[in-house]
Amino acid sequence: xxxxxxxxxxxxxxxxxxxxxxxxxxxxxRVALVSFGALPSAAQRGDCARLESTWxxxxxxxxxxxxxxxxxxxxxxxESGTEVISRIAQQxxxxxxHSNQYCFGALELGIPTIxxxxxDVMSWARACRDGVLENSPWIARYRGLVQTGLNGANAVTAxxxxxxRALCQGFKVSSETSVIPHISTGPRRxxxxxxxxxxxxxxxxxxLEQVSSRIPLIVAGERExxxxxxxxxxxxxxxxxxxxxxxxxxxxxxAVYLCTSRYEPFGLAPLEAAMCGxxxxxxxxxxxxxxxxxxxxxxxxxESLSELLAWLYEDxxxxxxxxxxxxxxxxxxxxxxxxxxxxxxYFAVTEMAGVS
Numbered sequence: 001x002x003x004x005x006x007x008x009x010x011x012x013x014x015x016x017x018x019x020x021x022x023x024x025x026x027x028x029x030r031v032a033l034v035s036f037g038a039l040p041s042a043a044q045r046g047d048c049a050r051l052e053s054t055w056x057x058x059x060x061x062x063x064x065x066x067x068x069x070x071x072x073x074x075x076x077x078x079e080s081g082t083e084v085i086s087r088i089a090q091q092x093x094x095x096x097x098h099s100n101q102y103c104f105g106a107l108e109l110g111i112p113t114i115x116x117x118x119x120d121v122m123s124w125a126r127a128c129r130d131g132v133l134e135n136s137p138w139i140a141r142y143r144g145l146v147q148t149g150l151n152g153a154n155a156v157t158a159x160x161x162x163x164x165r166a167l168c169q170g171f172k173v174s175s176e177t178s179v180i181p182h183i184s185t186g187p188r189r190x191x192x193x194x195x196x197x198x199x200x201x202x203x204x205x206x207x208l209e210q211v212s213s214r215i216p217l218i219v220a221g222e223r224e225x226x227x228x229x230x231x232x233x234x235x236x237x238x239x240x241x242x243x244x245x246x247x248x249x250x251x252x253x254x255a256v257y258l259c260t261s262r263y264e265p266f267g268l269a270p271l272e273a274a275m276c277g278x279x280x281x282x283x284x285x286x287x288x289x290x291x292x293x294x295x296x297x298x299x300x301x302x303e304s305l306s307e308l309l310a311w312l313y314e315d316x317x318x319x320x321x322x323x324x325x326x327x328x329x330x331x332x333x334x335x336x337x338x339x340x341x342x343x344x345x346y347f348a349v350t351e352m353a354g355v356s
Contacts, residue, residue: 001346002030004094006085006101008037008068009044011197012268013100013118015244016182018047020098023339025055032092034062036081036101037071043243062088069103069145070121072138078103078145085109096346105149105156112353114345115153116180117163119265120146122170127263127285128201147171154349157342159266162287166265176349180341181291182266183333192256192281192309195220195247195269198238202263204283209234210302213309215256220247251276255319256312257326258305264288270296274330279322281308295329297322 003024007017014035021031033048040048040063048061064084067077081104085097089109097113099105105115121142125133133139150156155176158164164177192215196203205219217236232238242250251257257273259282267288270280280296282288288296297312299305312319 001096001343001350002032002092002094003096003098003346004032004034004085004089004092005098006081006104007033007035008100009035009040009063010037010068011118012182014044014047015268016116016118017100018051019183019335020339020342021051021059023335024343025051025058027339027343029343030058030092032060032062032088032094034064034085034088036064036066036077037068039063039065043245047244060092069101069142074138074141074145078106082107096350098342098346099149099153102149103145105153106151108152112154112349113152114155114157114349115149117156117158117167117265119163119263120167120170123163123166123265124202124263126166126169128204143171150175154353155345157345160287160290162290163265178341178345180338180345181333182268183271183335183338191216191218191254192258193218193220193250193254193273193278194258194260195242195273196261197222198233202261204260204262206233207260207302207305208236208258211309212306214313215309217258218250218254220250248272248276251278254278255323256281256309259283259288260305261285261288267291271330271333274326277323277327279312279319280326281305281312292326292329295325 005017007013021033024031051059066080067073069077085107094111096111097109099113099115102115105113125131150171150173153175156173157178157180159182161179164179198205198221208217218239219236220239220242222241251273257270257278257280259267259270261283264287274280280292282296282298284298284300297308299308
């Protein structure tokens with residue numbers, strides 16, 4: 001099967017599509033990957049170079065800095081993106097389009113289209129701003145792009161049941177839906193780490209200003225975006241944006257991963273940290289409870305987080321058990337399981353569409 005996948009370079013979608021592409025290539029699929037949002041970093045170019053080196057002509061990558069639908073300058077994102085994707089489709093002759101942006105569900109390429117819902121602005125606003133968004137041409141365009149894309153898709157997937165329900169609260173989803181969870185792939189310091197865009201309200205990293213902890217707190221992630229900057233967070237150590245290898249090394253060195261997010265449709269960083277052996281201390285929100293069950297420790301506010309960290313600092317046996325529970329649960333989310341689910345969906349959708 002030949003699969004055309006869209007991705008973006010500005011969030012966790014990149015890591016998801018890298019893992020998916022690698023898994024599909026291992027099952028004898030051919031993959032064309034096209035990215036939007038911003039030109040790739042050196043590390044991201046390296047990711048694709050490794051796939052090209054391993055799989056040769058079975059993998060191809062095209063980079064574009066055209067805006068994503070959620071960005072303020074989204075006026076021509078669909079029309080301009082259509083030109084790029086149509087050109088690639090003409091050369092690659094895919095059997096299916098797997099879009100990780102909503103709008104491209106509306107593309108008419110003569111092949112089935114699957115859209116994966118990683119997050120959306122409306123559910124983000126409900127979690128971060130009590131559902132309040134200024135009525136603007138930008139948000140009107142965004143809603144139209146998303147709804148039109150959903151209308152055109154043959155199937156819609158999400159990484160959690162919560163994300164699928166959240167999407168349906170803001171938009172009409174009439175096509176087939178399924179939930180397919182994401183995946184990811186020494187001596188430990190008694191330190192707690194979190195990773196994410198510091199400027200994103202959804203990550204709520206500023207909560208750590210109110211946290212009292214004898215365990216050192218470390219935050220990795222971009223500190224600036226569109227004029228918004230986070231110079232410091234109390235006594236927290238800010239290490240800036242890290243390459244994937246550096247971030248994984250930090251996870252391997254740390255005892256605890258903190259997830260302060262108040263909006264997290266799935267959460268790749270906690271999964272990667274759990275796979276690296278970290279105990280998970282996460283905010284009690286529905287999506288994280290769905291993903292982690294009793295394998296994580298939950299807090300509601302700065303006070304309860306401070307209490308949890310104090311307990312883990314004093315009780316190292318409980319810390320060890322929390323690390324084991326998180327690691328065991330993370331073992332459920334494997335590349336093989338994700339790729340198997342997507343391949344089954346690809347074949348089912350193409351069969352229903354009458355594509356051989």
